[in-house]
Amino acid sequence: MNIVKFKEVVQQYKVVFFDAYGVLKKHDGMIEGVKEMLHFLKDEGIEFYIITNDASRSTELLAANYHKAGIDIIQADNLVSSAVMSMEFLKENIQPGSSVAYLGRETSEFFIKGADLIPVRIENVERKDYNTLGAVMLFDDGGYDFHPTINKTLNVIRGTDVPVVVANPDLVYPVSDGETAIAIGSIANMFEAVANRKFFRFGKPDVAVFKYAFDTVNAKRKVAKRDILMVGDTLATDILGGNNFGVDTALVLSGSTIEKQAEHMIADSGIIPTHICNSVVD
Ligand SMILES: [Mg+2]
Structure with missing residues:
Protein backbone atom coordinates (compact mmCIF):
# COMPACT_ATOMS: atom_id res chain seq x y z
CA MET A 1 0.00 0.00 0.00
CA ASN A 2 1.52 3.26 -1.15
CA ILE A 3 0.84 6.04 1.38
CA VAL A 4 1.53 9.52 0.06
CA LYS A 5 1.68 12.96 1.71
CA PHE A 6 -1.59 14.88 1.48
CA LYS A 7 0.22 18.18 1.10
CA GLU A 8 1.96 16.91 -2.03
CA VAL A 9 -1.13 15.26 -3.52
CA VAL A 10 -3.45 18.21 -2.99
CA GLN A 11 -1.28 20.62 -4.99
CA GLN A 12 -2.20 18.72 -8.17
CA TYR A 13 -5.81 19.98 -7.89
CA LYS A 14 -7.75 23.25 -8.05
CA VAL A 15 -10.66 22.20 -5.82
CA VAL A 16 -10.91 19.83 -2.84
CA PHE A 17 -14.09 18.22 -1.55
CA PHE A 18 -13.70 17.10 2.06
CA ASP A 19 -15.77 14.74 4.14
CA ALA A 20 -16.08 16.08 7.72
CA TYR A 21 -16.05 13.28 10.31
CA GLY A 22 -12.82 11.32 10.36
CA VAL A 23 -11.18 13.82 8.00
CA LEU A 24 -11.39 17.32 9.52
CA LYS A 25 -12.82 16.39 12.91
CA LYS A 26 -13.18 13.51 15.32
CA HIS A 27 -15.57 12.71 18.13
CA ASP A 28 -13.58 14.96 20.49
CA GLY A 29 -13.15 17.95 18.20
CA MET A 30 -11.14 19.24 15.27
CA ILE A 31 -8.06 17.32 14.14
CA GLU A 32 -5.02 19.34 15.12
CA GLY A 33 -3.50 21.20 12.19
CA VAL A 34 -6.69 21.38 10.08
CA LYS A 35 -6.90 25.16 10.44
CA GLU A 36 -3.34 25.59 9.14
CA MET A 37 -4.00 23.12 6.31
CA LEU A 38 -7.12 25.05 5.16
CA HIS A 39 -5.15 28.31 5.20
CA PHE A 40 -2.42 26.60 3.18
CA LEU A 41 -5.05 25.68 0.55
CA LYS A 42 -6.32 29.24 0.47
CA ASP A 43 -2.79 30.60 0.01
CA GLU A 44 -2.24 28.12 -2.84
CA GLY A 45 -5.50 29.22 -4.51
CA ILE A 46 -7.11 25.81 -3.95
CA GLU A 47 -10.84 26.08 -3.21
CA PHE A 48 -12.41 23.71 -0.71
CA TYR A 49 -15.90 22.43 0.07
CA ILE A 50 -17.12 20.11 2.79
CA ILE A 51 -19.60 17.52 1.54
CA THR A 52 -21.40 16.12 4.53
CA ASN A 53 -24.26 13.70 5.20
CA ASP A 54 -24.98 15.61 8.44
CA ALA A 55 -28.65 16.61 8.07
CA SER A 56 -29.10 17.63 11.70
CA ARG A 57 -28.80 21.40 11.12
CA SER A 58 -28.51 24.08 8.43
CA THR A 59 -25.20 24.84 6.74
CA GLU A 60 -25.13 28.16 8.71
CA LEU A 61 -25.31 26.26 12.00
CA LEU A 62 -22.75 23.70 10.81
CA ALA A 63 -20.39 26.59 9.93
CA ALA A 64 -21.03 28.16 13.36
CA ASN A 65 -19.82 24.93 15.00
CA TYR A 66 -16.51 25.24 13.12
CA HIS A 67 -16.23 28.88 14.21
CA LYS A 68 -16.72 27.82 17.86
CA ALA A 69 -13.82 25.41 17.34
CA GLY A 70 -11.68 28.33 16.12
CA ILE A 71 -11.89 27.60 12.38
CA ASP A 72 -13.29 30.81 10.90
CA ILE A 73 -12.18 30.05 7.34
CA ILE A 74 -15.10 27.59 6.93
CA GLN A 75 -18.21 29.50 5.87
CA ALA A 76 -21.73 28.24 5.12
CA ASP A 77 -20.88 28.59 1.40
CA ASN A 78 -18.13 25.98 1.86
CA LEU A 79 -20.64 23.41 3.11
CA VAL A 80 -22.75 21.14 0.94
CA SER A 81 -25.10 18.96 2.98
CA SER A 82 -27.17 15.95 2.00
CA PHE A 202 -29.87 11.67 -0.54
CA GLY A 203 -26.21 12.06 0.35
CA LYS A 204 -22.95 10.24 -0.33
CA PRO A 205 -22.39 7.86 -2.09
CA ASP A 206 -25.26 9.10 -4.31
CA VAL A 207 -23.72 11.32 -6.99
CA ALA A 208 -26.39 14.08 -6.74
CA VAL A 209 -24.58 15.78 -3.85
CA PHE A 210 -21.28 15.74 -5.80
CA LYS A 211 -23.04 17.14 -8.87
CA TYR A 212 -24.53 19.91 -6.71
CA ALA A 213 -21.08 20.81 -5.34
CA PHE A 214 -19.58 20.65 -8.86
CA ASP A 215 -22.28 23.00 -10.20
CA THR A 216 -21.71 25.36 -7.26
CA VAL A 217 -17.98 25.57 -8.08
CA ASN A 218 -18.65 26.02 -11.79
CA ALA A 219 -21.12 28.84 -11.19
CA LYS A 220 -18.09 30.84 -9.99
CA ARG A 221 -15.32 29.64 -12.28
CA LYS A 222 -14.85 26.89 -14.85
CA VAL A 223 -13.26 23.74 -13.46
CA ALA A 224 -13.16 20.23 -14.89
CA LYS A 225 -13.69 17.03 -12.93
CA ARG A 226 -10.00 16.21 -13.27
CA ASP A 227 -9.25 19.39 -11.26
CA ILE A 228 -11.15 18.06 -8.24
CA LEU A 229 -10.04 15.78 -5.40
CA MET A 230 -12.57 14.13 -3.03
CA VAL A 231 -11.06 13.33 0.38
CA GLY A 232 -12.76 10.92 2.78
CA ASP A 233 -12.24 8.27 5.44
CA THR A 234 -15.01 5.89 4.32
CA LEU A 235 -14.72 3.75 1.20
CA ALA A 236 -18.46 3.00 0.81
CA THR A 237 -19.59 6.65 0.88
CA ASP A 238 -16.81 9.16 0.19
CA ILE A 239 -14.57 7.16 -2.11
CA LEU A 240 -17.32 5.25 -3.93
CA GLY A 241 -19.29 8.49 -4.45
CA GLY A 242 -16.23 10.36 -5.72
CA ASN A 243 -15.24 7.50 -8.01
CA ASN A 244 -18.77 7.22 -9.41
CA PHE A 245 -18.94 10.95 -10.03
CA GLY A 246 -15.64 10.79 -11.89
CA VAL A 247 -13.26 12.79 -9.70
CA ASP A 248 -9.99 11.63 -8.15
CA THR A 249 -10.24 10.41 -4.57
CA ALA A 250 -7.98 10.31 -1.52
CA LEU A 251 -8.65 7.87 1.31
CA VAL A 252 -7.38 9.16 4.66
CA LEU A 253 -6.56 6.74 7.48
CA SER A 254 -7.59 9.14 10.27
CA GLY A 255 -11.17 7.91 10.64
CA SER A 256 -13.29 4.86 9.92
CA THR A 257 -10.67 3.06 7.79
CA ILE A 258 -7.53 2.26 9.77
CA GLU A 259 -4.20 1.45 8.18
CA LYS A 260 -4.02 -2.24 9.05
CA GLN A 261 -7.49 -2.89 7.54
CA ALA A 262 -7.27 -0.56 4.55
CA GLU A 263 -5.59 -2.93 2.12
CA HIS A 264 -8.04 -5.81 2.53
CA MET A 265 -11.06 -3.46 2.73
CA ILE A 266 -10.06 -1.97 -0.62
CA ALA A 267 -9.50 -5.44 -2.10
CA ASP A 268 -12.79 -6.85 -0.71
CA SER A 269 -14.94 -3.87 -1.72
CA GLY A 270 -13.31 -3.16 -5.07
CA ILE A 271 -13.57 0.55 -4.17
CA ILE A 272 -10.15 1.87 -5.11
CA PRO A 273 -9.04 5.38 -4.11
CA THR A 274 -6.68 7.31 -6.39
CA HIS A 275 -4.45 8.16 -3.39
CA ILE A 276 -4.05 6.97 0.19
CA CYS A 277 -2.85 9.44 2.86
CA ASN A 278 -2.41 9.13 6.61
CA SER A 279 -4.44 12.30 7.20
CA VAL A 280 -5.09 15.74 5.76
CA VAL A 281 -2.52 17.22 8.16
CA ASP A 282 0.23 14.84 7.05
MG1 LIG B 1 -16.28 10.38 7.52
Whole structure:
Protein backbone atom coordinates (compact mmCIF):
# COMPACT_ATOMS: atom_id res chain seq x y z
CA MET A 1 0.00 0.00 0.00
CA ASN A 2 1.52 3.26 -1.15
CA ILE A 3 0.84 6.04 1.38
CA VAL A 4 1.53 9.52 0.06
CA LYS A 5 1.68 12.96 1.71
CA PHE A 6 -1.59 14.88 1.48
CA LYS A 7 0.22 18.18 1.10
CA GLU A 8 1.96 16.91 -2.03
CA VAL A 9 -1.13 15.26 -3.52
CA VAL A 10 -3.45 18.21 -2.99
CA GLN A 11 -1.28 20.62 -4.99
CA GLN A 12 -2.20 18.72 -8.17
CA TYR A 13 -5.81 19.98 -7.89
CA LYS A 14 -7.75 23.25 -8.05
CA VAL A 15 -10.66 22.20 -5.82
CA VAL A 16 -10.91 19.83 -2.84
CA PHE A 17 -14.09 18.22 -1.55
CA PHE A 18 -13.70 17.10 2.06
CA ASP A 19 -15.77 14.74 4.14
CA ALA A 20 -16.08 16.08 7.72
CA TYR A 21 -16.05 13.28 10.31
CA GLY A 22 -12.82 11.32 10.36
CA VAL A 23 -11.18 13.82 8.00
CA LEU A 24 -11.39 17.32 9.52
CA LYS A 25 -12.82 16.39 12.91
CA LYS A 26 -13.18 13.51 15.32
CA HIS A 27 -15.57 12.71 18.13
CA ASP A 28 -13.58 14.96 20.49
CA GLY A 29 -13.15 17.95 18.20
CA MET A 30 -11.14 19.24 15.27
CA ILE A 31 -8.06 17.32 14.14
CA GLU A 32 -5.02 19.34 15.12
CA GLY A 33 -3.50 21.20 12.19
CA VAL A 34 -6.69 21.38 10.08
CA LYS A 35 -6.90 25.16 10.44
CA GLU A 36 -3.34 25.59 9.14
CA MET A 37 -4.00 23.12 6.31
CA LEU A 38 -7.12 25.05 5.16
CA HIS A 39 -5.15 28.31 5.20
CA PHE A 40 -2.42 26.60 3.18
CA LEU A 41 -5.05 25.68 0.55
CA LYS A 42 -6.32 29.24 0.47
CA ASP A 43 -2.79 30.60 0.01
CA GLU A 44 -2.24 28.12 -2.84
CA GLY A 45 -5.50 29.22 -4.51
CA ILE A 46 -7.11 25.81 -3.95
CA GLU A 47 -10.84 26.08 -3.21
CA PHE A 48 -12.41 23.71 -0.71
CA TYR A 49 -15.90 22.43 0.07
CA ILE A 50 -17.12 20.11 2.79
CA ILE A 51 -19.60 17.52 1.54
CA THR A 52 -21.40 16.12 4.53
CA ASN A 53 -24.26 13.70 5.20
CA ASP A 54 -24.98 15.61 8.44
CA ALA A 55 -28.65 16.61 8.07
CA SER A 56 -29.10 17.63 11.70
CA ARG A 57 -28.80 21.40 11.12
CA SER A 58 -28.51 24.08 8.43
CA THR A 59 -25.20 24.84 6.74
CA GLU A 60 -25.13 28.16 8.71
CA LEU A 61 -25.31 26.26 12.00
CA LEU A 62 -22.75 23.70 10.81
CA ALA A 63 -20.39 26.59 9.93
CA ALA A 64 -21.03 28.16 13.36
CA ASN A 65 -19.82 24.93 15.00
CA TYR A 66 -16.51 25.24 13.12
CA HIS A 67 -16.23 28.88 14.21
CA LYS A 68 -16.72 27.82 17.86
CA ALA A 69 -13.82 25.41 17.34
CA GLY A 70 -11.68 28.33 16.12
CA ILE A 71 -11.89 27.60 12.38
CA ASP A 72 -13.29 30.81 10.90
CA ILE A 73 -12.18 30.05 7.34
CA ILE A 74 -15.10 27.59 6.93
CA GLN A 75 -18.21 29.50 5.87
CA ALA A 76 -21.73 28.24 5.12
CA ASP A 77 -20.88 28.59 1.40
CA ASN A 78 -18.13 25.98 1.86
CA LEU A 79 -20.64 23.41 3.11
CA VAL A 80 -22.75 21.14 0.94
CA SER A 81 -25.10 18.96 2.98
CA SER A 82 -27.17 15.95 2.00
CA ALA A 83 -30.14 17.77 3.56
CA VAL A 84 -29.86 20.46 0.87
CA MET A 85 -30.44 17.71 -1.71
CA SER A 86 -33.50 16.56 0.24
CA MET A 87 -34.81 20.13 0.25
CA GLU A 88 -34.43 20.26 -3.54
CA PHE A 89 -36.43 17.01 -3.77
CA LEU A 90 -39.23 18.47 -1.62
CA LYS A 91 -39.31 21.65 -3.75
CA GLU A 92 -39.69 19.63 -6.93
CA ASN A 93 -42.11 16.97 -5.74
CA ILE A 94 -44.34 18.18 -2.91
CA GLN A 95 -47.28 20.58 -3.26
CA PRO A 96 -46.27 23.93 -1.66
CA GLY A 97 -48.04 24.56 1.66
CA SER A 98 -48.28 20.85 2.56
CA SER A 99 -47.26 19.58 5.99
CA VAL A 100 -44.15 17.44 6.27
CA ALA A 101 -43.67 15.17 9.28
CA TYR A 102 -40.06 14.81 10.39
CA LEU A 103 -37.95 12.66 12.66
CA GLY A 104 -34.95 14.51 14.10
CA ARG A 105 -33.99 17.82 15.64
CA GLU A 106 -35.85 21.12 15.28
CA THR A 107 -32.70 22.59 13.68
CA SER A 108 -33.54 20.48 10.59
CA GLU A 109 -36.89 22.29 10.08
CA PHE A 110 -34.83 24.77 8.04
CA PHE A 111 -34.85 22.31 5.11
CA ILE A 112 -38.63 21.86 5.14
CA LYS A 113 -39.39 25.58 5.47
CA GLY A 114 -36.87 26.24 2.69
CA ALA A 115 -39.09 24.18 0.37
CA ASP A 116 -42.18 26.28 1.30
CA LEU A 117 -43.61 23.44 3.37
CA ILE A 118 -44.79 23.23 6.97
CA PRO A 119 -42.66 21.15 9.38
CA VAL A 120 -44.47 19.02 11.97
CA ARG A 121 -42.61 16.97 14.58
CA ILE A 122 -43.60 13.36 13.98
CA GLU A 123 -44.44 12.98 17.69
CA ASN A 124 -47.30 15.46 17.11
CA VAL A 125 -48.83 13.75 14.07
CA GLU A 126 -52.19 12.12 14.79
CA ARG A 127 -54.04 9.61 12.68
CA LYS A 128 -56.54 12.29 11.53
CA ASP A 129 -53.59 14.29 10.12
CA TYR A 130 -52.34 11.50 7.85
CA ASN A 131 -54.18 12.77 4.76
CA THR A 132 -52.70 16.28 5.16
CA LEU A 133 -49.08 15.10 4.95
CA GLY A 134 -47.03 15.66 1.80
CA ALA A 135 -43.96 13.70 2.89
CA VAL A 136 -42.11 12.14 5.81
CA MET A 137 -38.49 13.26 6.39
CA LEU A 138 -35.93 11.22 8.31
CA PHE A 139 -33.16 13.63 9.39
CA ASP A 140 -31.31 12.36 12.44
CA ASP A 141 -31.04 9.75 15.20
CA GLY A 142 -31.27 12.39 17.96
CA GLY A 143 -33.64 15.07 19.21
CA TYR A 144 -36.45 12.80 20.36
CA ASP A 145 -37.45 10.19 22.93
CA PHE A 146 -36.15 7.22 20.96
CA HIS A 147 -38.47 4.28 21.64
CA PRO A 148 -41.96 5.87 21.47
CA THR A 149 -40.97 8.16 18.59
CA ILE A 150 -39.55 5.30 16.53
CA ASN A 151 -42.81 3.39 16.92
CA LYS A 152 -44.83 6.51 16.12
CA THR A 153 -42.79 7.04 12.95
CA LEU A 154 -43.29 3.45 11.88
CA ASN A 155 -47.06 3.86 12.22
CA VAL A 156 -47.09 7.11 10.24
CA ILE A 157 -45.08 5.44 7.47
CA ARG A 158 -47.39 2.42 7.45
CA GLY A 159 -50.51 4.60 7.55
CA THR A 160 -49.63 6.88 4.62
CA ASP A 161 -48.32 6.47 1.09
CA VAL A 162 -46.45 9.78 0.82
CA PRO A 163 -42.74 9.83 -0.12
CA VAL A 164 -40.35 9.03 2.73
CA VAL A 165 -37.06 10.90 2.35
CA VAL A 166 -33.83 9.88 4.10
CA ALA A 167 -31.70 13.03 4.41
CA ASN A 168 -28.64 11.19 5.72
CA PRO A 169 -28.05 7.62 4.48
CA ASP A 170 -25.12 6.93 6.87
CA LEU A 171 -25.53 3.70 8.83
CA VAL A 172 -23.29 4.58 11.78
CA TYR A 173 -21.26 7.47 13.15
CA PRO A 174 -18.25 7.56 15.47
CA VAL A 175 -18.86 8.48 19.11
CA SER A 176 -15.45 7.74 20.58
CA ASP A 177 -12.29 5.90 19.57
CA GLY A 178 -13.39 2.55 18.21
CA GLU A 179 -17.06 3.03 19.21
CA THR A 180 -19.93 3.76 16.85
CA ALA A 181 -23.62 4.66 17.19
CA ILE A 182 -26.61 3.84 14.99
CA ALA A 183 -27.24 6.65 12.50
CA ILE A 184 -30.56 7.53 10.85
CA GLY A 185 -29.66 5.52 7.72
CA SER A 186 -29.83 2.31 9.75
CA ILE A 187 -33.14 3.35 11.31
CA ALA A 188 -34.46 4.10 7.82
CA ASN A 189 -33.39 0.63 6.64
CA MET A 190 -35.36 -0.90 9.52
CA PHE A 191 -38.52 1.11 8.70
CA GLU A 192 -38.16 0.27 5.03
CA ALA A 193 -37.94 -3.47 5.78
CA VAL A 194 -40.81 -3.49 8.28
CA ALA A 195 -43.14 -1.28 6.23
CA ASN A 196 -42.15 -2.93 2.94
CA ARG A 197 -41.67 0.47 1.28
CA LYS A 198 -38.95 2.04 -0.88
CA PHE A 199 -37.59 5.36 0.43
CA PHE A 200 -35.73 8.21 -1.32
CA ARG A 201 -32.13 8.65 -0.10
CA PHE A 202 -29.87 11.67 -0.54
CA GLY A 203 -26.21 12.06 0.35
CA LYS A 204 -22.95 10.24 -0.33
CA PRO A 205 -22.39 7.86 -2.09
CA ASP A 206 -25.26 9.10 -4.31
CA VAL A 207 -23.72 11.32 -6.99
CA ALA A 208 -26.39 14.08 -6.74
CA VAL A 209 -24.58 15.78 -3.85
CA PHE A 210 -21.28 15.74 -5.80
CA LYS A 211 -23.04 17.14 -8.87
CA TYR A 212 -24.53 19.91 -6.71
CA ALA A 213 -21.08 20.81 -5.34
CA PHE A 214 -19.58 20.65 -8.86
CA ASP A 215 -22.28 23.00 -10.20
CA THR A 216 -21.71 25.36 -7.26
CA VAL A 217 -17.98 25.57 -8.08
CA ASN A 218 -18.65 26.02 -11.79
CA ALA A 219 -21.12 28.84 -11.19
CA LYS A 220 -18.09 30.84 -9.99
CA ARG A 221 -15.32 29.64 -12.28
CA LYS A 222 -14.85 26.89 -14.85
CA VAL A 223 -13.26 23.74 -13.46
CA ALA A 224 -13.16 20.23 -14.89
CA LYS A 225 -13.69 17.03 -12.93
CA ARG A 226 -10.00 16.21 -13.27
CA ASP A 227 -9.25 19.39 -11.26
CA ILE A 228 -11.15 18.06 -8.24
CA LEU A 229 -10.04 15.78 -5.40
CA MET A 230 -12.57 14.13 -3.03
CA VAL A 231 -11.06 13.33 0.38
CA GLY A 232 -12.76 10.92 2.78
CA ASP A 233 -12.24 8.27 5.44
CA THR A 234 -15.01 5.89 4.32
CA LEU A 235 -14.72 3.75 1.20
CA ALA A 236 -18.46 3.00 0.81
CA THR A 237 -19.59 6.65 0.88
CA ASP A 238 -16.81 9.16 0.19
CA ILE A 239 -14.57 7.16 -2.11
CA LEU A 240 -17.32 5.25 -3.93
CA GLY A 241 -19.29 8.49 -4.45
CA GLY A 242 -16.23 10.36 -5.72
CA ASN A 243 -15.24 7.50 -8.01
CA ASN A 244 -18.77 7.22 -9.41
CA PHE A 245 -18.94 10.95 -10.03
CA GLY A 246 -15.64 10.79 -11.89
CA VAL A 247 -13.26 12.79 -9.70
CA ASP A 248 -9.99 11.63 -8.15
CA THR A 249 -10.24 10.41 -4.57
CA ALA A 250 -7.98 10.31 -1.52
CA LEU A 251 -8.65 7.87 1.31
CA VAL A 252 -7.38 9.16 4.66
CA LEU A 253 -6.56 6.74 7.48
CA SER A 254 -7.59 9.14 10.27
CA GLY A 255 -11.17 7.91 10.64
CA SER A 256 -13.29 4.86 9.92
CA THR A 257 -10.67 3.06 7.79
CA ILE A 258 -7.53 2.26 9.77
CA GLU A 259 -4.20 1.45 8.18
CA LYS A 260 -4.02 -2.24 9.05
CA GLN A 261 -7.49 -2.89 7.54
CA ALA A 262 -7.27 -0.56 4.55
CA GLU A 263 -5.59 -2.93 2.12
CA HIS A 264 -8.04 -5.81 2.53
CA MET A 265 -11.06 -3.46 2.73
CA ILE A 266 -10.06 -1.97 -0.62
CA ALA A 267 -9.50 -5.44 -2.10
CA ASP A 268 -12.79 -6.85 -0.71
CA SER A 269 -14.94 -3.87 -1.72
CA GLY A 270 -13.31 -3.16 -5.07
CA ILE A 271 -13.57 0.55 -4.17
CA ILE A 272 -10.15 1.87 -5.11
CA PRO A 273 -9.04 5.38 -4.11
CA THR A 274 -6.68 7.31 -6.39
CA HIS A 275 -4.45 8.16 -3.39
CA ILE A 276 -4.05 6.97 0.19
CA CYS A 277 -2.85 9.44 2.86
CA ASN A 278 -2.41 9.13 6.61
CA SER A 279 -4.44 12.30 7.20
CA VAL A 280 -5.09 15.74 5.76
CA VAL A 281 -2.52 17.22 8.16
CA ASP A 282 0.23 14.84 7.05
MG1 LIG B 1 -16.28 10.38 7.52
